[in-house]
Amino acid sequence: MKLFALIDCNNFYVSCERVFKPQLNQKPVVVLSNNDGCIIARSNEAKQLGIGMGEPFFKVKEIIDKHQVSVFSSNYTLYGDMSRRVMETLCEFTPDMEIYSIDEAFLDLSGYANIDLDDYGRKIQSTVKQWTGMPVSIGIARTKTLAKIANHLAKKSQRACGVLNLAYSPWLEKALKAVPVEKIWGVGKSFAKLCASRNIETAFDLRNADLDWVKKHRGVMGLRTVLELRGESCIDLEQTAPAKKGICVSQSFCRKVTSLDEMKEAVATYTTRAAEKLRKEKKCAGAISVFVKTNLFKTNEQRYVNSHTIELPTHTQDTSTLIEHGFAALHLVYRDKCNYKKAGVILSQLANNENVQLNLFDTNDHTKSKHLMEAIDSINQQHASNTIGYASSGIEKPWIAKFNHRSQRYTTRWDELLCVK
DNA sequence: TCTGGGGTCCTAGGACCC
DNA sequence: TCTGGGGTCCTAGGACCC
Numbered sequence: 163m164k165l166f167a168l169i170d171c172n173n174f175y176v177s178c179e180r181v182f183k184p185q186l187n188q189k190p191v192v193v194l195s196n197n198d199g200c201i202i203a204r205s206n207e208a209k210q211l212g213i214g215m216g217e218p219f220f221k222v223k224e225i226i227d228k229h230q231v232s233v234f235s236s237n238y239t240l241y242g243d244m245s246r247r248v249m250e251t252l253c254e255f256t257p258d259m260e261i262y263s264i265d266e267a268f269l270d271l272s273g274y275a276n277i278d279l280d281d282y283g284r285k286i287q288s289t290v291k292q293w294t295g296m297p298v299s300i301g302i303a304r305t306k307t308l309a310k311i312a313n314h315l316a317k318k319s320q321r322a323c324g325v326l327n328l329a330y331s332p333w334l335e336k337a338l339k340a341v342p343v344e345k346i347w348g349v350g351k352s353f354a355k356l357c358a359s360r361n362i363e364t365a366f367d368l369r370n371a372d373l374d375w376v377k378k379h380r381g382v383m384g385l386r387t388v389l390e391l392r393g394e395s396c397i398d399l400e401q402t403a404p405a406k407k408g409i410c411v412s413q414s415f416c417r418k419v420t421s422l423d424e425m426k427e428a429v430a431t432y433t434t435r436a437a438e439k440l441r442k443e444k445k446c447a448g449a450i451s452v453f454v455k456t457n458l459f460k461t462n463e464q465r466y467v468n469s470h471t472i473e474l475p476t477h478t479q480d481t482s483t484l485i486e487h488g489f490a491a492l493h494l495v496y497r498d499k500c501n502y503k504k505a506g507v508i509l510s511q512l513a514n515n516e517n518v519q520l521n522l523f524d525t526n527d528h529t530k531s532k533h534l535m536e537a538i539d540s541i542n543q544q545h546a547s548n549t550i551g552y553a554s555s556g557i558e559k560p561w562i563a564k565f566n567h568r569s570q571r572y573t574t575r576w577d578e579l580l581c582v583k
Numbered sequence: 584t585c586t587g588g589g590g591t592c593c594t595a596g597g598a599c600c601c
Numbered sequence: 602t603c604t605g606g607g608g609t610c611c612t613a614g615g616a617c618c619c
Contacts, residue, residue, distance in 0.1 A: 195587035202587070218586040236587085263619045350617050381593060383617080410589055417584095459586055506588090563587095 164395040165279075165302070165329055167269040168309040169252060169286065171245075172297045172317065172324075174265035175203035178244045179234050181295035182572050182580055190231040194219055197414050197563040198235050235565035243573045247294045255286050260399045268306055270399045283325040302327040306397045307390035310347040311337065311365060338366035338391070348387040353380055365391060405512070406443055411436040412506025415561040418457070419502040425454065426489060427556035432507040433488045434555055437481040438542075440509055441535060446477035448511030450484055452491035457503035468495040477513050480531040481538070484509070485554060546575075 171177060175193040180186050190207035201217045211229055213222050226233060245264045252259055258270035283300045290298050301312025308328055315337055316326035328334050344354035346365050356379055362368050369391040376384045386396040411432040419425055429452055440447055453469035470491045488507055541550050570578035
């Protein structure tokens with residue numbers, strides 16, 4: 163019989179900030195998206211003030227000022243490193259682990275049926291807290307979908323103290339009745355709406371729904387969800403992260419961009435970042451797409467969205483080659499007299515370094531480029547990123563996204579270590 | 584004034600094959 | 602009058618996730 167635990171960090175980004183600023187415990191805290199645009203993480207206290215997930219910062223500014231909510235720009239360097247620490251801690255409890263997202267991991271506890279799972283859960287929880295400072299909630303159940311539900315309830319219930327075991331539990335039915343259908347993993351807005359029209363309102367209702375109806379409207383994915391609710395494990399643990407199929411770098415500008423020159427700087431900047439990711443994955447790209455858009459929230463301005471994909475003559479991981487083709491794609495989509503708000507670069511048709519299909523007519527010497535890329539990457543890794551870069555990316559970059567409330571990168575930069583007086 | 588970023592999977596439908 | 606059957610591949614778009 164299968165047994166899964168889902169470990170989920172509580173309000174992850176907020177908790178990362180609190181580890182280094184414990185005076186913010188029990189105080190309202192929010193973390194903003196890129197460009198300080200939207201609210202993407204809230205402490206419980208901030209949630210209670212009515213600050214919604216994904217709300218634009220400027221719309222809740224009044225509440226934030228009034229209640230002296232602490233505000234942070236997102237600091238992905240810090241969050242990524244804190245995530246690594248949490249995951250390494252979890253590894254101690256079982257080797258069968260799937261890192262599901264930056265703040266969540268599934269553990270396969272199938273071999274642990276004869277121990278006290280509630281106890282084990284609490285031990286995991288206290289160890290993570292002690293070793294990393296991160297508060298986590300843990301849900302245990304017979305399928306991943308049910309473990310997600312257990313986790314959801316563990317967070318909400320006072321009595322659970324963050325650990326809830328629903329495997330072979332007499333409370334399972336009651337638990338399912340307490341979870342609205344839209345909170346179920348794999349059920350989005352549109353399916354929830356469809357369910358509502360059929361009076362399917364809770365996880366309990368969906369568990370008992372007609373399989374043919376579910377299959378008809380949501381295909382095999384929907385079917386899997388319902389079977390998992392019934393305790394039949396359909397979604398396996400994925401221990402090795404599947405290879406990436408595309409790499410995307412896109413960002414809004416801090417102000418409107420109206421010149422081709424600045425758009426080119428942005429495309430070069432994003433392509434550089436994407437190429438770094440590409441080399442980190444040990445891949446070459448076979449195509450590059452560039453997309454541009456104006457601010458779609460502005461109803462009184464000309465709207466324009468477009469993208470173009472260029473197939474590369476040979477797969478490559480060379481930044482300058484990718485920038486060159488990125489520019490070609492940009493020229494095809496760029497239109498004058500538009501107020502651009504965002505651009506992005508997508509690398510696709512990824513292939514492993516070793517089995518790249520060479521072009522018959524390609525006479526370039528790739529070893530030179532390979533060594534150059536290695537040198538650039540190692541310089542940027544040893545020192546700060548962007549220590550060395552491409553001139554076409556621009557120097558000042560007046561358009562680049564702003565992070566006005568960013569905390570220190572406490573764990574990854576010598577010059578930003580926490581100072582204790 | 585101010586509205587995020589990065590992914591995956593599935594399906595339907597068209598193009599094409601013999 | 603009457604117009605097959607079985608398949609693959611690709612793409613765009615929808616839905617979902619964090």
